[in-house]
Amino acid sequence: MATPTTITIGHLRSVRFLSASMTLRSHHCLSSLSLGNLRSSSDRLLSSPGLSEVDSSFRLTSCASIDNTLLLEASIKKISSSWHVYKPNRRAFCSVFQPNLTKTRGFLLLNQTANMSTYTIIEKGTLNTKDYRIYFNGPSGLVSPFHDIPLHADTSKTVFNMVVEIPRWTNHKMEICKEEKLNPIKQDIKKEKVRFVKNLFPHHGYIWNYGALPQTWEDPNHTEPETKTKGDSDPIDVCEIGSKIHQRGAVVQVKALGVMCLIDEGETDWKVLAIDVNDPLANVINDVEDIEKHMPGFLKATYEWFRYYKVPDGKPENQFAFNGEAKNKAYALKVIEETHKQWEGLMNKTIDAAGISCENTTVGGSPYKFALEEAKTIVENQPALTPPASLPSDVDQWHYISK
Known part of the structure; x- marks a missing residue:
């Protein structure tokens, strides 16, 4: 079992986003099954009992294996001593995540550069x-x-x-x-x-x-x-x-x-x-x-x-x-x-x-x-949403320009 590590909800959302991104697929470092499992694993953690939008972080104490290739924990952040990737995929995996990792208090976090959630x-x-x-x-x-x-x-x-x-x-x-x-x-x-x-x-x-x-x-x-x-x-x-x-x-x-x-x-x-x-x-x-x-x-x-x-x-x-x-x-x-x-x-x-x-x-x-x-x-404090007001009578009128 990996050492417990603090992981924010934002990190999980970024993994869910990255698992579906063209960046991962273009590097061919994961199979389609791996990508699907990666996303579903992060989804399961995001829906864990007691986890709410106001939680700033929680403790991840277990890691689900994904296609026998890597651990979910490693995909969230490259932990200095507890990430596991088969050697054939290690270089490709790093090329995807390394530019997006920042060392903070002894461990690496995903930078906030991606669209991590649906707005x-x-x-x-x-x-x-x-x-x-x-x-x-x-x-x-x-x-x-x-x-x-x-x-x-x-x-x-x-x-x-x-x-x-x-x-x-x-x-x-x-x-x-x-x-x-x-x-x-x-x-x-x-x-x-x-x-x-x-x-x-x-x-x-x-x-x-x-x-x-x-x-x-x-x-x-x-x-x-x-x-x-x-x-x-x-x-x-x-x-x-x-x-x-x-x-x-x-x-x-x-x-x-x-x-x-x-x-x-x-x-x-x-x-x-x-x-x-x-x-x-x-x-x-x-x-x-x-x-x-x-x-x-x-x-x-x-x-x-x-x-x-x-x-x-x-x-x-x-x-x-x-x-x-x-x-x-x-x-x-x-x-x-x-x-x-x-x-x-x-x-x-x-x-x-x-x-x-x-x-x-x-x-x-x-x-x-x-x-x-x-x-x-x-x-x-804003007014409640109400049905649209009528459009101006000339909104559909065409205008012709001499060019």
Whole structure:
């Protein structure tokens, strides 16, 4: 029997996630039976009597063998003296877990980089009105979709979590609210009315699942060297181009393909082009040139949508950096990393928050971390969910643009 070791619920959830991840399968270090057993074993422990969401840790005193190859304990963390893997699999196993292990108080823990659990939403208020809000629940309670949901969704940090604000073909101008605690999704307001984007013929509403990458921020004090413009003080935007229409508030795992740079009212406004990792085309679309190859016309449609979508409201056409060219995957990854570092500066108080609510419930070491009880009170004080209000009469109207 292995030496008893402290293991958090989060570690078990990360094992459950990793057991189903492409990272493990791509390394061929476990059989499909092993993967299934690994997930079911962690599920059984998570449903153990007396284990609740508020438990910070518990003692694991026995290990279930998995396909005679490794112990569950070893898959949760590489314990310095009590992990067991057959020699043929040892190197592959380490290559998967070693980058994600941190030595802490004499043992190794999985870093919090992966999407460890399914996120759920709590809707409040009345859709199509100013009081509508979407709040998020995570593994241990309420979370901010801006600050608490991890940017990275896999151990290699090549897959990202995307928060869907606006499903494809819808018109509601929804966004993560930076100014309110817990940063709920709410509908943008202009002249005391909720906003709906116009339909540019031949499209209806947004032509992708539109949203944001959590734990990113475009610093308004930072001047982008190549565009000579400053950030727009928002999380970085994402256009998910896959075939599935995702629900508002969904947390979707995507891979970045490229990025466009909109100059919106003089500010840098990056638009990451991404695809759901589970999309049927995800295996063949890996960079920006693959989009045109497998989805001809889509990049042009994206450029034109962003250029003209404000024109029906009487505004001028939007401008772009790089003559509207979509930069490649490598460039997109660089932009994502830069905006993640800018978010870290925001959370560490090295950058002035300037009205942004940085409160969070899970970010380790954050000076803005606050209690779950306070978070619960915020949500409980919101108006109860009621049936949607009527849509504006012109929400389905088409608008024609001379190009």
